[in-house]
Amino acid sequence: MGAWVARDAAARGMRVALFEQGDIASGTSSRTSKLVHGGLRYLEQGAFGLVAESQRERAVWLQIAPHLVRPLPFLFPIYRGSGPSRWKVRLGMVLYDALALFRNVEPHHMLTADEARQLEPALRAEGLVGAARFFDAQMDDARLCLEVVLAARGDGARVETYTAVDGLIVRDGRVAGVRIGSREVFGGMVVNAAGPWLDRVCAMADDRGRRLRPTRGSHLILLPLLRGHALVLSAQRDGRTFFVLPWQGLTLIGTTDQDYRGDPAAVACTDAERAYLIEETRRVLPDAAVEPSAVLAEFAGVRPLVSAEGVSASAVTRGDLIEEGPNGLISIAGGKFTTARAVAERVVDLAAKRLGSSRFQECRTATTPLGGGRLVSSDEREAWTTRATGLGLDATQIEALSRTYGARLGALLDLATERGAERLHPGLPWIVAQVDWAVEQELARTVDDVLRRRLPIALGPHRRDPEVIRRVAERMGTLLGWNSAVKRDHLDRYLAA
Numbered sequence: 437m438g439a440w441v442a443r444d445a446a447a448r449g450m451r452v453a454l455f456e457q458g459d460i461a462s463g464t465s466s467r468t469s470k471l472v473h474g475g476l477r478y479l480e481q482g483a484f485g486l487v488a489e490s491q492r493e494r495a496v497w498l499q500i501a502p503h504l505v506r507p508l509p510f511l512f513p514i515y516r517g518s519g520p521s522r523w524k525v526r527l528g529m530v531l532y533d534a535l536a537l538f539r540n541v542e543p544h545h546m547l548t549a550d551e552a553r554q555l556e557p558a559l560r561a562e563g564l565v566g567a568a569r570f571f572d573a574q575m576d577d578a579r580l581c582l583e584v585v586l587a588a589r590g591d592g593a594r595v596e597t598y599t600a601v602d603g604l605i606v607r608d609g610r611v612a613g614v615r616i617g618s619r620e621v622f623g624g625m626v627v628n629a630a631g632p633w634l635d636r637v638c639a640m641a642d643d644r645g646r647r648l649r650p651t652r653g654s655h656l657i658l659l660p661l662l663r664g665h666a667l668v669l670s671a672q673r674d675g676r677t678f679f680v681l682p683w684q685g686l687t688l689i690g691t692t693d694q695d696y697r698g699d700p701a702a703v704a705c706t707d708a709e710r711a712y713l714i715e716e717t718r719r720v721l722p723d724a725a726v727e728p729s730a731v732l733a734e735f736a737g738v739r740p741l742v743s744a745e746g747v748s749a750s751a752v753t754r755g756d757l758i759e760e761g762p763n764g765l766i767s768i769a770g771g772k773f774t775t776a777r778a779v780a781e782r783v784v785d786l787a788a789k790r791l792g793s794s795r796f797q798e799c800r801t802a803t804t805p806l807g808g809g810r811l812v813s814s815d816e817r818e819a820w821t822t823r824a825t826g827l828g829l830d831a832t833q834i835e836a837l838s839r840t841y842g843a844r845l846g847a848l849l850d851l852a853t854e855r856g857a858e859r860l861h862p863g864l865p866w867i868v869a870q871v872d873w874a875v876e877q878e879l880a881r882t883v884d885d886v887l888r889r890r891l892p893i894a895l896g897p898h899r900r901d902p903e904v905i906r907r908v909a910e911r912m913g914t915l916l917g918w919n920s921a922v923k924r925d926h927l928d929r930y931l932a933a
C-alpha cells in the first residue's frame with residue numbers, strides 16, 4: 437500500500453518520502469499466494485463490489501506490468517458429496533465472468549470429469565463429477581512492489597529502506613511528521629501504511645484503538661505436482677478455499693487463515709497448518725508426493741485485515757478501510773495486494789483534497805506502465821536475444837531474465853556486457869551481474885534481500901546451497917565494502933530466516 441501511495445503521490449506532483457523499516461516488501465507484501473485475482477471465494481460472502489474492483493485491478497496489473505503478472509488457468513474440481521455442487525460452481529463462474537464485464541482472459545468453461553483429468557491427470561478420479569476452468573493471474577509480489585517503489589523514485593520520491601519510524605510528531609493536536617531516531621521529518625500529510633504494524637504506528641500518537649484483526653496465512657512449497665493449471669480446492673475439514681499453484685517450476689500450496697496477535701516479523705508456518713495443507717491436498721492429489729518430507733520450503737504472512745468481531749478469521753472482509761484520524765493521520769487497513777493501487781488512489785485523492793487539490797495532477801497510475809512493463813517491440817526483443825546469446829546465455833536464462841526485468845532487460849544486458857554474464861549456479865538461470873543490479877538499481881542491502889525478494893532463490897531447492905549464498909555474499913561484500921565479520925553476519929541472518 438505504502439509503495440502505491442508514494443508512487444501515486446509522486447506522480448501527481450507531491451513531494452514524497454517513503455520510510456520502510458526493512459527491505460521493500462519485507463512485510464506481508466512478499467508473503468502472498470502470488471495471485472492477482474478477483475477473489476472467487478468472496479462471492480460466497482456477497483462481496484460483489486470487492487470482486488468487481490479486484491477484477492478491474494487485475495486487468496490494470498496485466499496492462500502495466502505484463503512481465504511480472506501473467507494469466508494463469510485454474511481448475512475448480514467438483515466432487516460428489518464434498519464442496520460446492522456443480523450448479524453452484526457454475527453460477528459462481530457466471531457471476532465471476534459478469535463482474536469482470538466478460539473481459540477476463542477467457543470466459544470460464546465447465547468440464548466433464550474426463551476432460552478435467554486430461555488436463556490434470558493427478559486429480560483424484562473417485563467422486564469427480566467435473567470441473568470449472570477459468571483464469572486469474574499470477575505475480576511476483578516482491579518484485580512488483582519493488583517496481584512500484586522504483587516508479588515512485590523515478591518521479592522524485594525519496595525512499596529510505598531499513599529506516600524505522602519510531603515516533604510521530606504531534607503539533608497542536610495534528611500529526612505533523614515522523615521521528616526516525618533523533619531525526620525529524622515534517623510533512624503536510626502523514627500516511628500510515630504499516631500493514632500489520634498499523635496499530636503500533638497509531639499508538640505512537642497515543643491512539644490505542646484497534647483497527648486490525650491480523651490473521652496468519654501459511655504456504656508450503658513442493659516439487660511440481662501439476663501440468664500447468666492451478667487448483668482451487670475446498671478443504672473437507674472446514675470448507676475453506678485454498679490453492680495448489682504451479683510457481684517458479686515448483687508447487688505452492690496455501691493458504692491458511694488463523695487469528696494472530698504475535699510479532700508480524702516472527703510469523704511462521706505451524707506444524708498444524710503444515711499437516712492441514714498436506715492432508716487436504718492429498719485428498720485431491722492422492723498419488724502425488726505430498727508429505728511432510730516433500731516440503732522444500734514454507735513461508736507465512738500476516739494479513740492486516742480490518743477489525744471485525746463475531747466472525748471466523750476467514751470470514752473477515754478483505755475490503756479496505758481508509759481512516760482519517762482527528763489528528764490528521766491517514767491510516768490504511770485491510771485491502772489486498774491486487775487492489776492496492778486503487779486503495780492508494782483513494783488515499784492520495786484524500787491527501788490532495790486536504791493539501792489543496794488544484795495544485796496536483798490527476799491520478800494516472802492505472803494507465804502508466806511500471807518501469808519494466810513498457811511495451812517491448814519484437815525488434816527490440818530480438819536484438820536482446822541476440823545480445824544475450826552472444827554473452828553465452830541459453831534460452832531458459834533469457835526467458836527467466838525477460839520475465840524478471842521486462843523492458844529493463846536491455847539495461848541489465850549492458851551491465852552483464854560490462855561485468856560478465858557468469859551464472860550464479862549451474863542449476864539456476866540467474867547470473868552474478870543480477871546481484872550488482874540488485875544492489876545498484878534495486879535498493880538491495882542484505883543477502884536476504886537478494887536471495888528472497890530480488891530473486892526467488894530462498895523458496896526454492898537451492899535456498900541453502902552454500903555456493904549460491906557465498907557467491908551472493910562475496911559479490912555484495914565487494915560492492916558494499918563489507919568486511920568478513922559483516923559478511924558472516926549477513927549469512928547467519930539469512931540462514932536463520
Ligand SMILES: Cc1cc2nc3c(=O)[nH]c(=O)nc-3n(C[C@H](O)[C@H](O)[C@H](O)COP(=O)(O)OP(=O)(O)OC[C@H]3O[C@@H](n4cnc5c(N)ncnc54)[C@H](O)[C@@H]3O)c2cc1C
Pocket residue numbers: 437438455456457458459460461462463464465466467468469470471472473599600601602629630631632633637651652653654691692736737738739740770771772773774775
Ligand atoms: C498468507 C497471505 C496470502 C495472501 N495472498 C494474497 C494474494 O494472493 N493476492 C492478493 O491480492 N493479496 C493477498 N494477500 C493480501 C496482501 O498480501 C496484503 O493485503 C498486502 O500485501 C498488505 O500490504 P500492506 O502494504 O498493507 O502491508 P505490508 O506489505 O506488510 O507493508 C507494510 C510495511 O510497513 C513497514 N513498517 C511497519 N512499521 C513501520 C515503521 N514503524 N517504520 C517504517 N516501516 C514500517 C513494514 O516493514 C512493511 O513492509 C495475502 C496475505 C497473506 C498474509
